[in-house]
Amino acid sequence: MFSGIANAKQVxxxxxxxxxxxxxxxQLMSCLKFIEAHGVKKLENVTDPQGEVVPKVERxxxxxxxxxxxxxxxxxxxxxxxxxxxxxxxxFLDAFKKKTQKLLKIxxxxxxxxxxxxxxxxxx
Amino acid sequence: xxxxxxxxxAERRELLEGKLVHLRxxxxxxxxELREGSGLTQSExxxxxxxxxxxxxxxxxxxxxxxxxxxxYLCEFDADLLMAVKQGDTTVQVSDDEExxxxxxxxxxxxxxxxxxxxxxxxVMQAVSDAHAAxxxxxxxxxSYIVFSPQNxxxxxxxxxxxxxxxxx
Numbered sequence: 222m223f224s225g226i227a228n229a230k231q232v233x234x235x236x237x238x239x240x241x242x243x244x245x246x247x248q249l250m251s252c253l254k255f256i257e258a259h260g261v262k263k264l265e266n267v268t269d270p271q272g273e274v275v276p277k278v279e280r281x282x283x284x285x286x287x288x289x290x291x292x293x294x295x296x297x298x299x300x301x302x303x304x305x306x307x308x309x310x311x312x313f314l315d316a317f318k319k320k321t322q323k324l325l326k327i328x329x330x331x332x333x334x335x336x337x338x339x340x341x342x343x344x345x
Numbered sequence: 346x347x348x349x350x351x352x353x354x355a356e357r358r359e360l361l362e363g364k365l366v367h368l369r370x371x372x373x374x375x376x377x378e379l380r381e382g383s384g385l386t387q388s389e390x391x392x393x394x395x396x397x398x399x400x401x402x403x404x405x406x407x408x409x410x411x412x413x414x415x416x417x418y419l420c421e422f423d424a425d426l427l428m429a430v431k432q433g434d435t436t437v438q439v440s441d442d443e444e445x446x447x448x449x450x451x452x453x454x455x456x457x458x459x460x461x462x463x464x465x466x467x468x469v470m471q472a473v474s475d476a477h478a479a480x481x482x483x484x485x486x487x488x489s490y491i492v493f494s495p496q497n498x499x500x501x502x503x504x505x506x507x508x509x510x511x512x513x514x
Contacts, residue, residue, distance in 0.1 A: 247363025255370045267373035269406035
């Protein structure tokens, strides 16, 4: 039960679609494999954020920290992932499946906070 | 019935996306490393290839490449693109196989090589030369596997062939 939320209806929610489709997942796996083999910086170097071909990796300019956004090809969810380069290790801070063109400010702020937290603990 | 076939086809197509991503990323990285290793700038390479610098930059990104552009790029560094088509147990090399043969190896070979602290190429070359030195016959066929026999202890671990022991006997 949630305290302080009177009359809030408690429901068990099940997602109607899988978190990622098979195709989205296989693309993500390939990217992770590449990062594991060659490091985070290489992924940024070989992708073309201006091009039409996925995956795309670009720096989030409006973020305070050095956050990166990765997009994979999708016909359904338009998934994108926010991660940060911690000594050539990719630390994923958030993931989204939205049809919106750009990341929302509030989402970027949340990732910024997570990054700041990591940094303050000396993990990044 | 039709639904299950459709689902299988759809899944194969979906998985193809991941394979494409893998190929594009690895190709782009190899190309970048070839150029950087040779000490050429993108502009210098562009003038050799008789294209503009942005075209070279585009080739070095994980994009949709034309086979012809790829081959021309690699040719500048005396590099080659080796390709094979694999379906089930059959592997057919489609690139020119006069210099190198592509063979499908069982996944375990990777682990065997790691156990000896060798990379896969070194391990295979050692296995081939050891089998040759031991006068064991082996047969390379681009449409077949090289099978390593863990029972052979002549050179530490393995022999190369499609059952080398049987052939030697």
